[in-house]
Amino acid sequence: MEALAEGELESGTSLNQEVDLGEFESDSDRRAEAIRILKWLKSFDFVFCLHLMIDILGVTDHLNTILQRKDQDIINVMNQVSSSKKAIQEIRDIGWEPLLEKVTLFCAKNEVKVVDLEYEYFNGYSRRRGSQVNNLHHYQVDVFKEVIDMQLQELNHCFNEANTNLFFCIACLCPSESFKAFDLQKIMKMASLYLEEFPTEYDLRVLEVELGNYIKDVREDERFNDLKSIGDLVKKMVEEKKHIIFPKIYLLMKLALILPVATASVERAFSAMKLIKTDIRNKMSDRFLSDSLVSYMEKNVLKGIGNDAIVTMFQDIRPRRVQL
Incomplete structure (x- = not known):
């Protein structure tokens, strides 16, 4: 209007209508969308889900940070996985009342209407006809427990009993603190899983004898005192020609090193396939x-x-x- 009044724009039939109308519709749509979002953000449903995810992500984000660290040893990682599972299970068992209290206090402080838990649940569109589900059942069972169960299921899928035991077996090869984690039985259990590399009882027996000689050798060798990881150990074995003396143990260490890489490659391939x-x-x-x-x-x-x-x-x- 100012541009027309000052003569910067020409007026007439069909002039300036598309720009003016488009801007008006755009502003109106954005205003309506902003009001809708604001109403949703100030709802009890959003506040409840937000506090629930804060509690859950507080556990899973810490675990994720640990898993991303390259200097983390397997034993500590698997202990953290176990602790995270217990922490999430504890939230499920005794976390409902503390969560509800936090949500209620937050709503009171920020003028958010708290729903009556005894009323029938209403999703904002239509009530569930013939349903006896109230707000308490919806938030405690359909949201709180269901979300936590999904998290536990995902953790159990990624770190089930089989691969958890395998990682603990791999950790027994770690050379830190003068091969403190060495456990002959667990290492033999790991070897028994690789049937192509150790196909017969004779091969396993040879490995067992070799392991006994190997652990005495490296513990008495000062050159192996300051090693921290399996990768460092493999490099040192090659440098000192011990991979020739203990070929089966060297093979087992290579299998331990490529396992995480092989698993990650498969995951990357499936993720990329969804995009391509x-x-x-x-x-x-x-x-x-x-x-x-x-x-x-x-x-x-x-x-x-x-x-x-x-x-x-x-x-x-x-x-x-x-x-x-």
Whole structure:
């Protein structure tokens, strides 16, 4: 209006209508959306879920931070996994009343209406006809316990009894504190899982004898005193030619080192597949899918390859009528 009054815009039929109308509709839509979001943020439902996730994420975020650390040993990691499971289970068992109290105090402080837990649950759209579910049942069972059970199920899936025991067995190879974690029986249990590398009872028996000689050797060797991880131990064994003296133990250590990498690679591959093979591109061949997955997963390596090198490679694959 100011631009029209000052002559900066021409007035007339069909002039300025699209801009003015569009801005008005956009502002109106944003205003309505902001009001809707604000109303939701000030609801008891949002406050309750927010406090619940603070309690749960307080446990899982700490565990995630520990799992990300490269200098963390396996024993401490598995102990933290066990502690996290117990902490989440404790929230489920005795955490309802403290959570409800925190939510109620927060609502009172910030002028958020607290729902009556004895009233029938209403989701904001329609009441559940014929249902006897009240607010107490909804928030305690359908939200609180169900969310916690999902977290526990995910942890148990990632760290079930089988792979937890395997990681504890791997930890027995750790050289820290003069091979304090060494446990012959657990290491033999780990070896028995690799049937291709140790297919017979004779192979396991040879490994058991080799382990007995190995632990006496490295504990008496000062060159192995200050090692902290299995990776350091493998390097030192190669440097001192002990991988030749104890070949089966060296093989077992290599298996222990590649296990986390192999597991992570599989997870990365499935994650990448969800991005690459979508509903639109669900008919791509296996070869093209494999090449695309490698390109996606190793994108940091491919960044160092110039376009000219790629063009030259394709040009040299077979004779072409034109130069690429």
